[in-house]
Structure formats: C-alpha cells, structure tokens
Amino acid sequence: MSRPAIAHIRLDAFRHNYRVAKQQHGGNALAVVKANAYGHGAIKCAKAISNEADGFAVACLEEALELRKAGIKNPILLLEGFFEMAELAEIVANDLWLVLHAQWQVNQLLASKLTKPVQVWLKLDSGMHRVGLSPEQYISAFERLNQHANISKIVPMSHFANADNLNSSHTLQQLALFQHTVLSTKNHSLKDASLANSAAVLGWPQVFVSHPQKHWSRPGIMLYGAHPIDTHLHNQSLRPVMQLSSQIISIHSIHQGDSIGYGSIFTATRDMLVGVVACGYGDGYPRSTIGAPVAVNGQITTVIGRVSMDMLMVDLTHITATHVGSSVELWGDQVQANAVAKAAGTIAYELFCNVKRVQFRYSDTNQSDTDSIT
Numbered sequence: 001m002s003r004p005a006i007a008h009i010r011l012d013a014f015r016h017n018y019r020v021a022k023q024q025h026g027g028n029a030l031a032v033v034k035a036n037a038y039g040h041g042a043i044k045c046a047k048a049i050s051n052e053a054d055g056f057a058v059a060c061l062e063e064a065l066e067l068r069k070a071g072i073k074n075p076i077l078l079l080e081g082f083f084e085m086a087e088l089a090e091i092v093a094n095d096l097w098l099v100l101h102a103q104w105q106v107n108q109l110l111a112s113k114l115t116k117p118v119q120v121w122l123k124l125d126s127g128m129h130r131v132g133l134s135p136e137q138y139i140s141a142f143e144r145l146n147q148h149a150n151i152s153k154i155v156p157m158s159h160f161a162n163a164d165n166l167n168s169s170h171t172l173q174q175l176a177l178f179q180h181t182v183l184s185t186k187n188h189s190l191k192d193a194s195l196a197n198s199a200a201v202l203g204w205p206q207v208f209v210s211h212p213q214k215h216w217s218r219p220g221i222m223l224y225g226a227h228p229i230d231t232h233l234h235n236q237s238l239r240p241v242m243q244l245s246s247q248i249i250s251i252h253s254i255h256q257g258d259s260i261g262y263g264s265i266f267t268a269t270r271d272m273l274v275g276v277v278a279c280g281y282g283d284g285y286p287r288s289t290i291g292a293p294v295a296v297n298g299q300i301t302t303v304i305g306r307v308s309m310d311m312l313m314v315d316l317t318h319i320t321a322t323h324v325g326s327s328v329e330l331w332g333d334q335v336q337a338n339a340v341a342k343a344a345g346t347i348a349y350e351l352f353c354n355v356k357r358v359q360f361r362y363s364d365t366n367q368s369d370t371d372s373i374t
C-alpha cells in the first residue's frame with residue numbers, strides 16, 4: 001500500500017469556475033495559471049478549458065513555453081513581461097503577449113529588432129506601488145510605443161492592491177487614476193483594458209460594468225474555488241478544485257494532562273482519542289496552523305499539536321466509526337482551504353502553491369460538456 005496523501009484535482013470544477021468568472025465579468029477572461037496553476041498543474045488545467053478560454057496568464061516565458069509545448073494555442077500573457085532582452089525572440093516566435101511594467105522594459109523593447117510586432121499590456125502603477133509605470137512614465141511610454149514597428153497593439157492594464165477589502169476606497173481611487181491616465185494618452189479610449197483580478201470580478205462590478213465586451217479580466221484564485229474576499233468564505237457559486245486528503249494511520253488514547261507532538265504545545269484537558277494522519281508540512285500542509293479544521297469520515301474536528309513533516313494529529317474523541325484507514329480531508333469540499341489558511345495566518349493561494357510530494361490525481365466528470373462547445 002502506498003502513502004495515502006492525495007491531491008485530487010477536479011478539472012470539471014475548474015471549468016465551472018472559469019465560466020462563473022467569465023459570466024460575472026461579462027468580457028474576456030484570461031485564466032491565470034501562473035505558478036503551475038497555483039499548484040494545481042498548469043498543463044492539465046489549461047487543457048481543461050482550452051476550447052473556451054480567451055487566454056491564459058503566466059508569470060514568465062518558461063511557464064508559457066510549458067503550455068505551448070503541451071499544445072496550448074490560446075493567447076498567453078506574460079504577467080512580468082521579459083527579464084532580459086534575449087527572451088524577446090522566443091516571445092515573438094511563440095506568439096506571446098507581454099506586460100511592460102517598468103521603464104527599462106519599454107526602452108529595451110523599443111531598442112530591439114523584432115521579426116514580428118508584439119502585443120503589449122502597458123501596466124500603470126495606479127496605487128499598488130509594486131510594479132507599473134507612474135502616470136507620467138505611462139503617458140510618455142504610450143506615445144513612444146504607439147505606432148512603433150515592434151508593437152501590434154497596446155492594452156492598458158493595472159492591478160489592485162486592496163480589491164479583497166470591500167470597505168477600502170483604494171480600489172475606486174486606483175480605478176479613477178487609471179481611467180484618467182489612459183484617457184490622457186493620445187487617440188485612446190478605454191475599449192481595451194484590463195484591471196480585474198478575482199476579488200474585483202467578485203466584489204467590484206464598478207470596475208467593469210460600464211465597459212464593453214473587450215475588457216479583460218484576470219481571474220486567478222477564484223478559478224481554483226477559493227473566494228478571495230473573506231466575508232464570502234462560503235460562496236456557493238465557486239467549486240473547490242483541489243481536495244487534499246489522506247488517511248488515519250494510527251489511533252491512540254491519551255490521558256488528561258498528557259501533551260502530544262513536538263514542543264508539547266497541546267495538552268489534553270480531558271482524556272482523548274487521537275488520530276495520526278499521513279500528511280504534514282513536507283506535503284505543504286502549513287506547520288503554522290493552530291486548531292485548523294479537518295474532516296474525518298465526513299465529520300469536522302480539529303488538528304491538535306504541532307504539525308510535523310510527514311504527519312499531523314487530530315482529535316477523534318467525538319468522531320464516530322474511525323479506524324486505521326479512515327478518510328481525512330485536509331481541505332476541499334467539507335473543509336474550506338480559506339479556513340485552514342486563516343488558522344495558519346495565511347491565504348489559500350499559499351496553501352495551494354505549496355502542495356507537493358502527495359499523489360496528484362485528476363478527474364473530469366463532464367468532459368463531454370466541454371467537447372460540445374465549439
């Protein structure tokens with residue numbers, strides 16, 4: 001028998017979530033599959049929606065080439081553009097779109113000799129202050145790129161810092177600066193533009209409702225079924241894609257006053273039944289969790305003691321009919337990844353990206369559904 005830790009990836013759920021994202025936004029949607037599709041497997045996820053996806057977004061050329069080699073023909077956007085000029089030839093040869101987020105990229109792109117013009121997404125720093133051109137840089141870069149032989153099209157874009165906070169006015173300030181700056185460039189309208197990540201798609205319709213179909217959203221986390229806005233932890237329209245599961249490999253009792261695990265951080269306040277699960281931080285389950293929810297045999301209980309590399313322990317005291325081999329869901333349908341993330345002081349994005357060593361199994365229950373879409 002092999003180790004029972006499994007990440008089950010439901011591609012039909014991924015496809016469903018893509019459709020939800022696209023429908024909520026109303027325009028085109030670039031499915032963000034960077035970082036190996038947030039740990040879910042970029043090729044498998046991309047193939048599951050290649051018949052219908054308007055395009056994909058990845059971080060870098062290497063990630064895009066992986067998809068091209070797997071036969072993905074849809075548009076692919078490089079979210080960080082290029083890191084050195086030498087990449088430009090391959091970017092052109094593989095028909096990739098690229099973000100220009102810094103002045104040096106604009107300069108190098110204009111100084112290079114391309115065999116074919118490329119589509120660029122010109123990124124404005126509208127208030128996140130991570131990457132992107134300042135409004136002044138943006139306006140001058142736009143004029144230099146516009147009509148240049150290396151450039152086939154310019155799509156204005158920006159990224160929100162606080163779209164997951166529905167009480168923050170920052171998103172609308174960023175939107176206003178974006179609109180003002182883009183409209184200050186010569187001959188430009190807002191008919192092609194890209195702003196919305198998952199949180200904006202779900203929480204900020206003001207960002208896109210007034211725009212025509214050509215607006216591009218860039219949903220990431222929602223495609224994997226985790227809601228980016230805390231207050232929507234139990235949103236029904238999104239389906240969890242990853243189910244991380246394992247099994248109970250040992251059961252024992254401890255007495256009131258006994259401590260368990262490394263550092264003895266948990267002490268029993270009553271006699272307890274403890275189950276040991278074959279999953280730990282070596283699989284990507286966060287060591288920093290305290291009292292995270294977990295489902296055993298479909299019943300919710302908690303993780304107790306410190307998570308170790310290969311194992312973690314759960315309270316089985318009130319769980320019925322458990323035995324060695326009982327199924328355990330670490331996150332998925334019964335346990336929200338967001339709830340585990342909260343117990344770990346992090347976000348579901350990081351949990352998903354960290355999953356490793358476990359067996360990855362893929363299923364797609366309504367593949368024919370996709371096939372019927374032309």
Ligand SMILES: *Cc1c(COP(=O)(O)O)cnc(C)c1O
Pocket residue numbers: 032034079159196197198199218219220221222228
């Ligand atoms: C990662 C990323 C996204 C997707 O963000 P989610 O919060 O996962 O929806 C969108 N745009 C850019 C520029 C990104 O880097």
